[in-house]
Amino acid sequence: MCRSLLEGSSGRDAAAQWGVSVATAWRWAKLAGMTFDLGRHGGVGVDPGTAGTQRPLEKLASYRRLSLFDRVYIQAMFELPTPAGVRAIARGLGVAASTICRELAAHSFEHWGKRRYDARLAHLLALGKRARCRPGKLETAQLRGEVIARLNQRFSPEQVAGQLRLMFPEQPEMHVSHETIYQALYVQGKGALRQELKVEKALRSGRKGRVPASQLPPRTSRPWLQGARLSDRPAEVEDRAVPGHWEGDLVVGPNNSGIVTLVERQTRYVLIGRLPGCRDSATVTDVLAQMIAALPSRLVATITWDQGTEMAAHAAFTVKTGCPVFFCDPHSPWQRGSNENTNGLIRDFYPKGTDFNTLSDADIAETERLLNIRPRETLGFHSPHAKMTELIDGVALAT
Numbered sequence: 001m002c003r004s005l006l007e008g009s010s011g012r013d014a015a016a017q018w019g020v021s022v023a024t025a026w027r028w029a030k031l032a033g034m035t036f037d038l039g040r041h042g043g044v045g046v047d048p049g050t051a052g053t054q055r056p057l058e059k060l061a062s063y064r065r066l067s068l069f070d071r072v073y074i075q076a077m078f079e080l081p082t083p084a085g086v087r088a089i090a091r092g093l094g095v096a097a098s099t100i101c102r103e104l105a106a107h108s109f110e111h112w113g114k115r116r117y118d119a120r121l122a123h124l125l126a127l128g129k130r131a132r133c134r135p136g137k138l139e140t141a142q143l144r145g146e147v148i149a150r151l152n153q154r155f156s157p158e159q160v161a162g163q164l165r166l167m168f169p170e171q172p173e174m175h176v177s178h179e180t181i182y183q184a185l186y187v188q189g190k191g192a193l194r195q196e197l198k199v200e201k202a203l204r205s206g207r208k209g210r211v212p213a214s215q216l217p218p219r220t221s222r223p224w225l226q227g228a229r230l231s232d233r234p235a236e237v238e239d240r241a242v243p244g245h246w247e248g249d250l251v252v253g254p255n256n257s258g259i260v261t262l263v264e265r266q267t268r269y270v271l272i273g274r275l276p277g278c279r280d281s282a283t284v285t286d287v288l289a290q291m292i293a294a295l296p297s298r299l300v301a302t303i304t305w306d307q308g309t310e311m312a313a314h315a316a317f318t319v320k321t322g323c324p325v326f327f328c329d330p331h332s333p334w335q336r337g338s339n340e341n342t343n344g345l346i347r348d349f350y351p352k353g354t355d356f357n358t359l360s361d362a363d364i365a366e367t368e369r370l371l372n373i374r375p376r377e378t379l380g381f382h383s384p385h386a387k388m389t390e391l392i393d394g395v396a397l398a399t
Helices: 002-006 011-018 022-031 057-062 068-078 086-093 097-107 119-132 141-152 157-167 178-186 281-292 314-321 333-349 361-372 384-398
Strands: 034-037 043-046 109-111 114-116 245-253 257-264 270-274 302-305 325-327
Touching: 068 086, 068 097, 068 119, 086 097, 097 119, 141 157, 141 178, 157 178, 245 281, 245 333, 257 281, 257 333, 270 281, 270 361, 281 314, 302 333, 314 325, 333 361, 361 384
Parallel strands: 245 302, 302 325
Antiparallel strands: 034 043, 109 114, 245 257, 257 270
């Protein structure tokens, strides 16, 4: 509308074009800083008092920040009889839709139960925020030049800061802390000192990122791993001399389907449990508990798993079954190699893309049986079933 007025359209014509009243058209124009001269040779112009905050209409897309003109346009488009959408407004201003979304989120307000946007208020708020953004100390040209010159001579940030205090004792604007220099070196974006240096390594350590100095243990997004890592597992598990230690994992398919696989490390005996169309931790641990329920407690000593979130509730599983769970190191499938090998054998039966929800319990049981009666070279060509039967019979005799 402002463009139409500047190009010579009358207020009545501009109002008709936008479907608003003449009074509304003049109000929007005044908000944009336009002035009006009445009479035969009158017309409209731009108020010089606000010209510094406005963008030329033909260059709206060349600026990053929204001007008062832009904000008036946003308000006008929202006050049309049929309000325009965010994307339509963005196209009209030549900016991204996310720019309009952020502007509305930051500067709109609630009034009588309705969300409102006022261009002049929004512009004053934006100018206030911009004024509060104090430039960094190293943005001063003289100080920045002195710092860069010394860094290029391979001074450390602490040596740079100390020498500047000696050379400019009466000029606090030329003083800077070594921490500020470190931060500027680590920053990778626009304005970083690193981009202006002539030396490849500004720091003797060669580091390009900050190493945390906190003495607190590092935060983890997987707190359930604490005290249950592979290093916490009993040493007897490693050589497979003692039976009852298992390795487990999921084999997953589409539609949230999957099966739980368990392999006993000494005998390679396999247990398979089908998940009921859900792979959350509570469901997985419940299925796992049902799978080992029929085994003698002496043959369920530990389970080794990868770091998947499906075992986040392993503490409750251990309380229920008495069997602790330990977790491999990240990206180390060889630490549960028997299970990895077994899952590969299972993929011979069920290739990738198999929906395990469509399988019956009888199908799963038959797969488990076929794997357990298969002779294995590592067992002297005995079958896992035969070896597990020996163990169970031995436990029965001992009791």
